[in-house]
Amino acid sequence: METTDQPASKFDDLLDALTAAVASEDALRCVEVIKQADVDDTAKLVDRLDHEDRRSLFGLLAPKNAAELLEHVHYSQGASIIEDLAPEAAAPILARLDSDDRVDLLNEMHEDDSEAILEVLKVDVAEETRRFMAFPDGTAGSIMYSEYVSFHRKATVEGILQDIRAKREKYLEYGVQYAYVLDRGRRLVGVLPVRNLLFATPDQSASDIMIPNPITVSPETSVIDLAHLFEQHHFLGLPVVDDSGRLLGIVDREASTEALQEAATEDLLKIQGLMGKEELRSMPLMVRSRRRLAWLSINIVLNLIAASVIAFHQDTLEAVIALAVFLPIISDMSGCSGNQAVAVSMRELSLELISPKEFGRVFLKESSVGLINGLCLGLLIGGLAWLWKGNPYLGAVVGTALALNTTIAVCVGGLVPLLLKAFKQDPALASGPILTTVTDMCGFLLVLGLASLALPWLI
CATH class of the missing domain: 1.25.60.10 (MgtE N-terminal domain-like)
Structure with missing residues:
Protein backbone atom coordinates (compact mmCIF):
# COMPACT_ATOMS: atom_id res chain seq x y z
CA MET A 1 0.00 0.00 0.00
CA PRO A 136 -2.50 25.33 -43.43
CA ASP A 137 -2.98 22.78 -40.67
CA GLY A 138 -1.99 19.28 -41.65
CA THR A 139 0.95 20.32 -43.83
CA ALA A 140 4.71 20.07 -43.37
CA GLY A 141 4.94 23.86 -43.22
CA SER A 142 2.63 24.00 -40.21
CA ILE A 143 4.78 21.64 -38.10
CA MET A 144 8.33 22.39 -39.28
CA TYR A 145 10.91 24.19 -37.13
CA SER A 146 13.80 26.49 -38.00
CA GLU A 147 16.26 25.42 -35.29
CA TYR A 148 18.72 23.45 -37.42
CA VAL A 149 22.49 23.48 -38.04
CA SER A 150 23.71 24.39 -41.51
CA PHE A 151 27.07 24.99 -43.15
CA HIS A 152 28.23 26.28 -46.51
CA ARG A 153 29.30 23.56 -48.93
CA LYS A 154 32.88 24.87 -48.98
CA ALA A 155 33.27 24.94 -45.19
CA THR A 156 36.12 22.71 -44.02
CA VAL A 157 35.76 19.96 -41.43
CA GLU A 158 38.11 21.88 -39.15
CA GLY A 159 35.95 25.00 -39.41
CA ILE A 160 32.75 23.00 -38.83
CA LEU A 161 34.14 21.35 -35.70
CA GLN A 162 35.28 24.73 -34.34
CA ASP A 163 31.78 26.11 -34.90
CA ILE A 164 30.21 23.11 -33.13
CA ARG A 165 32.53 23.53 -30.15
CA ALA A 166 31.90 27.28 -29.97
CA LYS A 167 28.10 26.83 -30.05
CA ARG A 168 27.98 23.57 -28.10
CA GLU A 169 25.20 24.56 -25.67
CA LYS A 170 22.99 25.93 -28.43
CA TYR A 171 23.40 22.86 -30.63
CA LEU A 172 22.74 20.53 -27.69
CA GLU A 173 19.32 22.15 -27.34
CA TYR A 174 18.70 21.44 -31.02
CA GLY A 175 19.38 17.72 -30.51
CA VAL A 176 21.57 17.70 -33.62
CA GLN A 177 21.75 14.46 -35.62
CA TYR A 178 22.30 16.01 -39.03
CA ALA A 179 23.74 19.23 -40.37
CA TYR A 180 22.48 20.66 -43.65
CA VAL A 181 24.83 21.78 -46.42
CA LEU A 182 23.79 24.87 -48.35
CA ASP A 183 25.09 26.91 -51.26
CA ARG A 184 25.34 30.70 -51.31
CA GLY A 185 21.66 31.04 -52.16
CA ARG A 186 20.75 28.89 -49.13
CA ARG A 187 19.67 26.11 -51.46
CA LEU A 188 19.98 22.67 -49.93
CA VAL A 189 22.68 20.57 -51.63
CA GLY A 190 23.24 17.82 -49.08
CA VAL A 191 22.85 16.37 -45.62
CA LEU A 192 25.81 15.91 -43.31
CA PRO A 193 25.46 13.23 -40.62
CA VAL A 194 27.44 14.25 -37.56
CA ARG A 195 29.17 10.85 -37.52
CA ASN A 196 30.73 11.60 -40.93
CA LEU A 197 32.73 14.36 -39.27
CA LEU A 198 34.45 11.81 -37.02
CA PHE A 199 36.13 10.04 -39.93
CA ALA A 200 36.94 13.07 -42.08
CA THR A 201 40.27 14.84 -42.40
CA PRO A 202 40.43 18.49 -41.24
CA ASP A 203 40.96 19.85 -44.75
CA GLN A 204 37.99 18.09 -46.37
CA SER A 205 35.00 20.27 -47.26
CA ALA A 206 31.36 19.73 -46.31
CA SER A 207 30.55 18.82 -49.92
CA ASP A 208 33.17 16.03 -49.80
CA ILE A 209 31.55 14.18 -46.90
CA MET A 210 27.85 15.08 -47.26
CA ILE A 211 25.06 12.89 -48.62
CA PRO A 212 24.08 14.67 -51.86
CA ASN A 213 20.58 15.08 -53.29
CA PRO A 214 18.67 14.30 -50.07
CA ILE A 215 14.96 13.53 -50.02
CA THR A 216 13.03 16.75 -49.37
CA VAL A 217 9.42 17.81 -48.99
CA SER A 218 7.58 21.01 -49.80
CA PRO A 219 5.78 23.04 -47.12
CA GLU A 220 2.47 22.00 -48.70
CA THR A 221 3.18 18.26 -48.25
CA SER A 222 0.41 16.70 -46.17
CA VAL A 223 1.16 15.01 -42.85
CA ILE A 224 -0.27 11.82 -44.36
CA ASP A 225 2.37 11.89 -47.10
CA LEU A 226 4.99 12.67 -44.46
CA ALA A 227 3.91 9.63 -42.48
CA HIS A 228 4.30 7.47 -45.59
CA LEU A 229 7.80 8.83 -46.17
CA PHE A 230 8.81 8.18 -42.57
CA GLU A 231 7.47 4.63 -42.89
CA GLN A 232 9.54 4.05 -46.04
CA HIS A 233 12.74 5.58 -44.68
CA HIS A 234 14.27 5.49 -41.21
CA PHE A 235 14.83 9.24 -41.13
CA LEU A 236 14.59 11.26 -37.94
CA GLY A 237 13.73 14.38 -39.90
CA LEU A 238 13.07 15.66 -43.42
CA PRO A 239 14.18 19.03 -44.83
CA VAL A 240 11.43 21.33 -46.08
CA VAL A 241 12.36 23.38 -49.15
CA ASP A 242 10.60 25.95 -51.32
CA ASP A 243 10.21 25.81 -55.11
CA SER A 244 13.75 27.13 -55.55
CA GLY A 245 15.25 24.49 -53.27
CA ARG A 246 15.96 26.92 -50.42
CA LEU A 247 15.84 25.32 -47.00
CA LEU A 248 12.86 26.60 -44.98
CA GLY A 249 12.88 24.27 -41.98
CA ILE A 250 12.90 20.70 -40.75
CA VAL A 251 9.99 18.42 -39.92
CA ASP A 252 10.73 15.44 -37.69
CA ARG A 253 9.13 12.04 -37.34
CA GLU A 254 7.68 12.76 -33.90
CA ALA A 255 5.97 15.98 -35.04
CA SER A 256 4.44 14.16 -38.01
CA THR A 257 3.02 11.43 -35.77
CA GLU A 258 1.68 13.97 -33.27
CA ALA A 259 -0.02 15.95 -36.04
CA LEU A 260 -1.88 12.85 -37.23
CA GLN A 261 -2.90 11.98 -33.68
CA GLU A 262 -4.13 15.53 -33.02
CA ALA A 263 -6.21 15.51 -36.20
CA ALA A 264 -7.77 12.18 -35.20
CA THR A 265 -8.44 13.48 -31.67
CA GLU A 266 -10.06 16.65 -33.00
CA ASP A 267 -12.33 14.62 -35.29
CA LEU A 268 -13.30 12.35 -32.39
CA LEU A 269 -14.17 15.34 -30.20
CA LYS A 270 -16.29 16.82 -32.97
CA ILE A 271 -18.15 13.55 -33.40
CA GLN A 272 -18.80 13.55 -29.65
CA GLY A 273 -20.20 17.09 -29.90
CA LEU A 274 -17.36 19.16 -28.41
CA MET A 275 -17.16 22.30 -30.52
CA GLY A 276 -13.89 24.13 -31.05
CA LYS A 277 -10.70 22.19 -30.52
CA GLU A 278 -9.66 20.19 -27.51
CA GLU A 279 -11.32 20.65 -24.14
CA LEU A 280 -9.50 20.37 -20.82
CA ARG A 281 -11.20 20.64 -17.45
CA SER A 282 -8.78 23.38 -16.48
CA MET A 283 -10.43 25.66 -19.05
CA PRO A 284 -12.83 28.37 -17.82
CA LEU A 285 -16.26 27.01 -16.85
CA MET A 286 -18.27 29.16 -19.28
CA VAL A 287 -16.01 28.27 -22.22
CA ARG A 288 -16.53 24.56 -21.60
CA SER A 289 -20.27 25.01 -21.09
CA ARG A 290 -20.63 27.09 -24.27
CA ARG A 291 -18.77 24.53 -26.38
CA ARG A 292 -20.98 21.68 -25.21
CA LEU A 293 -24.26 23.62 -25.42
CA ALA A 294 -23.58 24.49 -29.06
CA TRP A 295 -24.00 20.81 -29.86
CA LEU A 296 -26.68 19.92 -27.36
CA SER A 297 -29.03 22.69 -28.49
CA ILE A 298 -28.85 21.40 -32.07
CA ASN A 299 -29.58 17.90 -30.83
CA ILE A 300 -32.81 19.07 -29.16
CA VAL A 301 -34.22 20.04 -32.55
CA LEU A 302 -33.08 16.77 -34.15
CA ASN A 303 -34.56 14.69 -31.34
CA LEU A 304 -37.88 16.52 -31.66
CA ILE A 305 -37.99 15.49 -35.31
CA ALA A 306 -37.46 11.85 -34.35
CA ALA A 307 -39.98 12.07 -31.49
CA SER A 308 -42.65 13.34 -33.89
CA VAL A 309 -42.68 9.86 -35.47
CA ILE A 310 -43.66 8.36 -32.11
CA ALA A 311 -46.38 10.97 -31.63
CA PHE A 312 -47.81 10.12 -35.07
CA HIS A 313 -48.08 6.42 -34.10
CA GLN A 314 -49.22 7.00 -30.54
CA ASP A 315 -52.30 4.76 -30.88
CA THR A 316 -50.20 1.79 -32.01
CA LEU A 317 -47.76 2.28 -29.14
CA GLU A 318 -50.61 2.43 -26.61
CA ALA A 319 -52.13 -0.76 -28.03
CA VAL A 320 -48.82 -2.69 -27.92
CA ILE A 321 -46.97 -1.19 -24.98
CA ALA A 322 -44.18 -3.81 -25.28
CA LEU A 323 -42.94 -1.92 -28.35
CA ALA A 324 -41.74 0.89 -26.05
CA VAL A 325 -39.10 -1.47 -24.67
CA PHE A 326 -37.62 -2.13 -28.11
CA LEU A 327 -37.66 1.40 -29.57
CA PRO A 328 -34.48 2.61 -27.76
CA ILE A 329 -32.77 -0.75 -28.35
CA ILE A 330 -33.31 -0.59 -32.11
CA SER A 331 -32.30 3.06 -32.27
CA ASP A 332 -29.15 2.52 -30.20
CA MET A 333 -28.02 -0.68 -31.96
CA SER A 334 -28.50 0.86 -35.39
CA GLY A 335 -26.69 4.02 -34.26
CA CYS A 336 -23.71 1.95 -33.09
CA SER A 337 -23.56 0.18 -36.45
CA GLY A 338 -23.78 3.49 -38.28
CA ASN A 339 -21.02 5.04 -36.16
CA GLN A 340 -18.72 2.18 -37.10
CA ALA A 341 -19.25 3.04 -40.76
CA VAL A 342 -18.70 6.75 -40.04
CA ALA A 343 -15.40 5.93 -38.34
CA VAL A 344 -14.18 3.88 -41.32
CA SER A 345 -15.12 6.60 -43.83
CA MET A 346 -13.50 9.31 -41.68
CA ARG A 347 -10.33 7.23 -41.41
CA GLU A 348 -10.15 6.53 -45.15
CA LEU A 349 -10.83 10.19 -45.97
CA SER A 350 -8.05 11.32 -43.63
CA LEU A 351 -5.64 8.83 -45.23
CA GLU A 352 -6.87 9.87 -48.71
CA LEU A 353 -7.76 6.25 -49.51
CA ILE A 354 -11.17 7.30 -50.85
CA SER A 355 -12.52 10.41 -52.51
CA PRO A 356 -15.99 12.01 -52.12
CA LYS A 357 -16.86 10.74 -55.61
CA GLU A 358 -16.70 7.04 -54.67
CA PHE A 359 -20.32 6.78 -53.51
CA GLY A 360 -21.04 3.60 -55.48
CA ARG A 361 -18.06 1.69 -54.12
CA VAL A 362 -18.71 2.73 -50.52
CA PHE A 363 -22.44 1.95 -50.85
CA LEU A 364 -21.78 -1.57 -52.12
CA LYS A 365 -19.18 -2.26 -49.42
CA GLU A 366 -21.30 -0.91 -46.55
CA SER A 367 -24.66 -2.26 -47.69
CA SER A 368 -23.17 -5.76 -47.77
CA VAL A 369 -21.93 -5.42 -44.20
CA GLY A 370 -25.22 -3.80 -43.15
CA LEU A 371 -27.34 -6.62 -44.57
CA ILE A 372 -25.29 -9.35 -42.87
CA ASN A 373 -25.06 -7.59 -39.50
CA GLY A 374 -28.67 -6.44 -39.69
CA LEU A 375 -29.90 -9.97 -40.34
CA CYS A 376 -27.86 -11.38 -37.44
CA LEU A 377 -28.97 -8.68 -35.01
CA GLY A 378 -32.57 -8.86 -36.22
CA LEU A 379 -32.75 -12.61 -35.65
CA LEU A 380 -31.28 -12.17 -32.19
CA ILE A 381 -33.61 -9.40 -31.00
CA GLY A 382 -36.61 -10.98 -32.75
CA GLY A 383 -35.97 -14.28 -31.00
CA LEU A 384 -35.70 -12.56 -27.63
CA ALA A 385 -38.97 -10.66 -28.22
CA TRP A 386 -40.73 -13.92 -29.14
CA LEU A 387 -39.42 -15.68 -26.04
CA TRP A 388 -40.36 -12.74 -23.80
CA LYS A 389 -43.97 -12.30 -24.96
CA GLY A 390 -44.58 -15.64 -26.66
CA ASN A 391 -45.75 -13.82 -29.78
CA PRO A 392 -43.87 -14.64 -33.02
CA TYR A 393 -45.42 -11.64 -34.78
CA LEU A 394 -43.90 -9.27 -32.22
CA GLY A 395 -40.54 -10.96 -32.82
CA ALA A 396 -40.96 -10.58 -36.59
CA VAL A 397 -41.83 -6.89 -36.33
CA VAL A 398 -38.97 -6.06 -33.99
CA GLY A 399 -36.42 -8.23 -35.81
CA THR A 400 -37.32 -6.91 -39.27
CA ALA A 401 -37.21 -3.30 -38.05
CA LEU A 402 -33.73 -3.77 -36.55
CA ALA A 403 -32.41 -5.57 -39.64
CA LEU A 404 -33.65 -2.86 -42.01
CA ASN A 405 -32.63 0.02 -39.76
CA THR A 406 -29.13 -1.41 -39.30
CA THR A 407 -28.70 -1.66 -43.06
CA ILE A 408 -29.88 1.92 -43.51
CA ALA A 409 -27.67 3.21 -40.67
CA VAL A 410 -24.54 1.52 -42.03
CA CYS A 411 -25.13 2.90 -45.52
CA VAL A 412 -25.86 6.40 -44.22
CA GLY A 413 -22.87 6.25 -41.87
CA GLY A 414 -20.56 5.30 -44.71
CA LEU A 415 -21.90 7.81 -47.24
CA VAL A 416 -22.65 10.96 -45.21
CA PRO A 417 -18.96 11.84 -44.56
CA LEU A 418 -18.30 11.60 -48.30
CA LEU A 419 -21.33 13.77 -49.09
CA LEU A 420 -20.30 16.42 -46.57
CA LYS A 421 -16.73 16.38 -47.84
CA ALA A 422 -17.99 16.87 -51.39
CA PHE A 423 -19.86 20.01 -50.25
CA LYS A 424 -16.75 21.22 -48.36
CA GLN A 425 -18.36 20.76 -44.96
CA ASP A 426 -16.70 19.22 -41.93
CA PRO A 427 -17.66 15.52 -41.94
CA ALA A 428 -16.48 15.01 -38.36
CA LEU A 429 -18.82 17.66 -37.00
CA ALA A 430 -21.96 16.99 -39.03
CA SER A 431 -21.96 13.20 -39.59
CA GLY A 432 -22.99 12.45 -36.00
CA PRO A 433 -26.21 14.49 -35.82
CA ILE A 434 -27.30 13.46 -39.31
CA LEU A 435 -26.77 9.78 -38.51
CA THR A 436 -28.54 10.07 -35.14
CA THR A 437 -31.58 11.73 -36.69
CA VAL A 438 -31.81 9.21 -39.53
CA THR A 439 -31.42 6.12 -37.30
CA ASP A 440 -33.94 7.41 -34.76
CA MET A 441 -36.52 8.43 -37.35
CA CYS A 442 -36.17 5.30 -39.46
CA GLY A 443 -36.02 3.03 -36.43
CA PHE A 444 -39.17 4.46 -34.88
CA LEU A 445 -40.95 4.56 -38.24
CA LEU A 446 -40.07 0.95 -39.08
CA VAL A 447 -41.07 -0.46 -35.70
CA LEU A 448 -44.32 1.48 -35.39
CA GLY A 449 -45.18 1.27 -39.09
CA LEU A 450 -44.73 -2.52 -39.21
CA ALA A 451 -46.58 -2.84 -35.90
CA SER A 452 -49.51 -0.85 -37.32
CA LEU A 453 -49.72 -3.26 -40.28
CA ALA A 454 -49.54 -6.31 -37.99
CA LEU A 455 -51.66 -4.83 -35.21
CA PRO A 456 -54.43 -7.50 -35.31
CA TRP A 457 -51.83 -10.21 -34.57
CA LEU A 458 -50.03 -8.22 -31.86
CA ILE A 459 -52.97 -7.56 -29.50
Missing part, protein backbone atom coordinates in the same frame (compact mmCIF):
# COMPACT_ATOMS: atom_id res chain seq x y z
CA GLU A 2 2.84 2.39 0.74
CA THR A 3 4.23 2.18 -2.79
CA THR A 4 0.91 3.19 -4.34
CA ASP A 5 0.05 5.92 -1.84
CA GLN A 6 3.45 7.58 -1.75
CA PRO A 7 3.49 9.03 -5.29
CA ALA A 8 0.00 10.52 -4.80
CA SER A 9 1.09 11.94 -1.44
CA LYS A 10 4.23 13.43 -3.00
CA PHE A 11 2.22 15.03 -5.79
CA ASP A 12 -0.30 16.51 -3.35
CA ASP A 13 2.55 17.90 -1.23
CA LEU A 14 4.15 19.50 -4.30
CA LEU A 15 0.81 20.98 -5.37
CA ASP A 16 0.30 22.48 -1.90
CA ALA A 17 3.87 23.81 -1.91
CA LEU A 18 3.46 25.37 -5.37
CA THR A 19 0.13 26.95 -4.43
CA ALA A 20 1.73 28.43 -1.31
CA ALA A 21 4.72 29.72 -3.29
CA VAL A 22 2.44 31.41 -5.82
CA ALA A 23 0.36 32.95 -3.04
CA SER A 24 3.51 34.37 -1.42
CA GLU A 25 4.84 35.52 -4.84
CA ASP A 26 8.07 33.57 -4.28
CA ALA A 27 9.38 32.93 -7.81
CA LEU A 28 12.49 31.05 -6.65
CA ARG A 29 10.39 28.70 -4.53
CA CYS A 30 8.06 28.09 -7.50
CA VAL A 31 11.03 27.01 -9.62
CA GLU A 32 12.32 24.73 -6.86
CA VAL A 33 8.97 23.01 -6.45
CA ILE A 34 8.51 22.50 -10.20
CA LYS A 35 11.99 20.98 -10.51
CA GLN A 36 11.15 18.49 -7.75
CA ALA A 37 8.23 17.12 -9.76
CA ASP A 38 8.67 14.23 -12.18
CA VAL A 39 8.69 15.34 -15.80
CA ASP A 40 5.42 13.47 -16.47
CA ASP A 41 3.76 15.24 -13.52
CA THR A 42 4.72 18.78 -14.51
CA ALA A 43 1.74 19.35 -16.81
CA LYS A 44 -0.58 17.78 -14.24
CA LEU A 45 0.82 20.10 -11.56
CA VAL A 46 0.03 23.17 -13.65
CA ASP A 47 -3.38 21.76 -14.58
CA ARG A 48 -4.38 21.35 -10.92
CA LEU A 49 -3.75 25.00 -10.11
CA ASP A 50 -6.83 27.17 -10.33
CA HIS A 51 -7.08 29.74 -13.11
CA GLU A 52 -5.83 32.69 -11.07
CA ASP A 53 -2.87 30.76 -9.64
CA ARG A 54 -1.78 29.63 -13.12
CA ARG A 55 -1.83 33.18 -14.36
CA SER A 56 0.09 34.40 -11.31
CA LEU A 57 2.66 31.60 -11.68
CA PHE A 58 3.58 32.54 -15.23
CA GLY A 59 3.61 36.19 -14.28
CA LEU A 60 6.13 35.43 -11.51
CA LEU A 61 8.54 33.23 -13.46
CA ALA A 62 11.42 34.59 -15.51
CA PRO A 63 10.86 34.16 -19.29
CA LYS A 64 13.40 31.31 -19.49
CA ASN A 65 11.74 29.34 -16.65
CA ALA A 66 8.26 30.09 -17.96
CA ALA A 67 9.21 28.85 -21.44
CA GLU A 68 10.69 25.64 -19.99
CA LEU A 69 7.50 25.02 -18.03
CA LEU A 70 5.32 25.83 -21.04
CA GLU A 71 7.05 23.09 -23.04
CA HIS A 72 5.58 20.50 -20.67
CA VAL A 73 2.02 21.89 -20.84
CA HIS A 74 -0.51 20.85 -23.47
CA TYR A 75 -0.56 23.50 -26.20
CA SER A 76 -4.28 24.30 -25.82
CA GLN A 77 -3.78 24.97 -22.12
CA GLY A 78 -0.56 26.84 -22.87
CA ALA A 79 -2.42 29.11 -25.27
CA SER A 80 -4.98 29.91 -22.58
CA ILE A 81 -2.19 30.77 -20.14
CA ILE A 82 -0.40 33.03 -22.62
CA GLU A 83 -3.65 34.81 -23.52
CA ASP A 84 -4.04 35.81 -19.88
CA LEU A 85 -0.67 37.61 -19.90
CA ALA A 86 -0.03 41.07 -21.25
CA PRO A 87 1.65 40.97 -24.71
CA GLU A 88 4.78 42.55 -23.20
CA ALA A 89 5.00 39.68 -20.68
CA ALA A 90 4.06 36.93 -23.13
CA ALA A 91 6.44 37.90 -25.95
CA PRO A 92 9.74 37.17 -24.07
CA ILE A 93 8.39 33.73 -23.08
CA LEU A 94 7.36 32.81 -26.63
CA ALA A 95 10.65 34.11 -28.02
CA ARG A 96 12.46 31.40 -26.02
CA LEU A 97 10.34 28.57 -27.42
CA ASP A 98 11.24 26.54 -30.49
CA SER A 99 9.65 27.95 -33.63
CA ASP A 100 7.17 25.07 -34.04
CA ASP A 101 5.99 25.34 -30.42
CA ARG A 102 5.62 29.10 -30.77
CA VAL A 103 3.53 28.68 -33.92
CA ASP A 104 1.30 26.02 -32.30
CA LEU A 105 0.54 28.29 -29.36
CA LEU A 106 -0.18 31.39 -31.42
CA ASN A 107 -2.37 29.48 -33.87
CA GLU A 108 -4.42 28.20 -30.92
CA MET A 109 -5.03 31.72 -29.61
CA HIS A 110 -7.57 34.30 -30.71
CA GLU A 111 -6.29 36.26 -33.68
CA ASP A 112 -6.31 39.61 -31.85
CA ASP A 113 -4.27 38.20 -28.96
CA SER A 114 -1.72 36.47 -31.17
CA GLU A 115 -1.31 39.57 -33.32
CA ALA A 116 -0.72 41.73 -30.25
CA ILE A 117 2.11 39.42 -29.17
CA LEU A 118 3.60 39.31 -32.67
CA GLU A 119 3.76 43.11 -32.64
CA VAL A 120 5.98 42.98 -29.53
CA LEU A 121 8.32 40.18 -30.71
CA LYS A 122 11.57 41.02 -32.44
CA VAL A 123 11.02 41.79 -36.11
CA ASP A 124 12.91 38.76 -37.47
CA VAL A 125 11.23 36.35 -35.03
CA ALA A 126 7.80 37.82 -35.77
CA GLU A 127 8.31 37.61 -39.54
CA GLU A 128 9.39 33.98 -39.39
CA THR A 129 6.51 33.12 -37.05
CA ARG A 130 3.94 34.77 -39.32
CA ARG A 131 5.38 32.91 -42.29
CA PHE A 132 5.07 29.55 -40.52
CA MET A 133 1.59 30.37 -39.20
CA ALA A 134 0.38 30.97 -42.76
CA PHE A 135 0.76 27.32 -43.73
